[in-house]
Amino acid sequence: MSVRSQLLKGILEGCILAIISKESVYGYELAMKLQGQGIDVSEGSIYPILLRLQKDKLIQGEMRKSPSGPNRKYYTLTAKGYESLASFKKNWNSLKVPVDQLLTEEEEVE
Amino acid sequence: MNSNILIAENNEKRKLLDDDNKKLYEDMLLYIRLSYGKSQQESEEILMELLDHLLILQREGKDTAELFGEDPKRYADQIIEELPKTLTKKRMMLIFMGLFYFLGVSTFFNGFFHSILYYGFGKLEGSETYYLGTLTVISLVSIGIVFVVVYYVIRYLKWVCFKRINKVVDFGLTAVLFGIIPFSTFLALFYLVPDMGTTITVPVYSLMIIGGIFFALGTLLFKKS
Numbered sequence: 001m002s003v004r005s006q007l008l009k010g011i012l013e014g015c016i017l018a019i020i021s022k023e024s025v026y027g028y029e030l031a032m033k034l035q036g037q038g039i040d041v042s043e044g045s046i047y048p049i050l051l052r053l054q055k056d057k058l059i060q061g062e063m064r065k066s067p068s069g070p071n072r073k074y075y076t077l078t079a080k081g082y083e084s085l086a087s088f089k090k091n092w093n094s095l096k097v098p099v100d101q102l103l104t105e106e107e108e109v110e
Numbered sequence: 111m112n113s114n115i116l117i118a119e120n121n122e123k124r125k126l127l128d129d130d131n132k133k134l135y136e137d138m139l140l141y142i143r144l145s146y147g148k149s150q151q152e153s154e155e156i157l158m159e160l161l162d163h164l165l166i167l168q169r170e171g172k173d174t175a176e177l178f179g180e181d182p183k184r185y186a187d188q189i190i191e192e193l194p195k196t197l198t199k200k201r202m203m204l205i206f207m208g209l210f211y212f213l214g215v216s217t218f219f220n221g222f223f224h225s226i227l228y229y230g231f232g233k234l235e236g237s238e239t240y241y242l243g244t245l246t247v248i249s250l251v252s253i254g255i256v257f258v259v260v261y262y263v264i265r266y267l268k269w270v271c272f273k274r275i276n277k278v279v280d281f282g283l284t285a286v287l288f289g290i291i292p293f294s295t296f297l298a299l300f301y302l303v304p305d306m307g308t309t310i311t312v313p314v315y316s317l318m319i320i321g322g323i324f325f326a327l328g329t330l331l332f333k334k335s
Contacts, residue, residue, distance in 0.1 A: 044185060047189060
């Protein structure tokens with residue numbers, strides 16, 4: 001697995017939880033929202049993650065009638081999902097600043 | 111929404127796919143459905159989500175590689191890996207259901223054809239004598255063979271998915287692997303197992319009744335699961 005995809009894997013989970021925490025979405029909608037944020041992943045890669053998050057009981061899916069068109073599976077966060085999102089945010093924030101700092105220092109040395 | 115409704119809906123929606131997408135999607139569908147031991151409900155839900163997504167991509171004229179990537183088989187494996195396993199109790203019930211259906215159908219037809227030959231054409235005997243020991247051995251080994259065959263049929267069907275295999279080659283392989291080999295094993299079994307144990311003699315028509323009972327048991331399990 002490339003460094004990029006390894007890095008992305010954990011981060012993607014956090015981003016998906018963040019999107020679902022704001023509103024319940026269905027698969028395609030989620031893919032569009034990620035792309036809208038500039039997170040460039042193939043659209044299909046969200047489905048194995050959604051399944052894993054469901055298995056871990058962080059999110060739950062429910063088949064619902066959408067206002068226009070077919071029945072769709074909408075995902076919502078569970079209580080456990082909110083906890084996991086909170087700890088992702090904490091971890092991310094504690095990493096973001098030092099990593100950014102480190103990378104800018106390197107650029108300056110070069 | 112239960113899995114049967116999802117399957118029916120899937121059958122309808124799939125007609126909207128164009129030829130290339132349909133071939134790819136149906137491989138994906140077969141491959142995922144054949145992953146035994148995985149929850150059927152969850153499998154059908156994810157298959158419906160993938161179909162909906164694919165239909166949107168098709169409508170927008172986008173490439174299917176967006177969804178399944180460059181290696182669809184690997185993608186399917188990733189999906190299967192994340193699907194939850196079915197409850198073991200339900201699985202056991204399905205296995206017994208299959209077993210009862212198999213015993214039911216084979217015993218019924220045995221009795222049915224025997225009866226036609228005997229009462230209709232005066233061929234064979236009006237009753238059949240069984241050695242209980244022999245019968246037990248043959249039944250157990252047959253059940254074993256059926257499990258092995260079913261296991262390899264599934265393996266074979268999964269192997270064929272995502273491949274463009276020649277129809278003639280496919281037919282030949284299937285006939286030899288799942289027709290000739292198991293059938294010869296059954297025949298060998300009937301000839302090679304010696305007579306042992308006490309005997310019972312039953313009229314041939316009663317085999318149809320016994321078959322019916324097995325079939326009813328299978329149906330009972332089917333309704334429960």
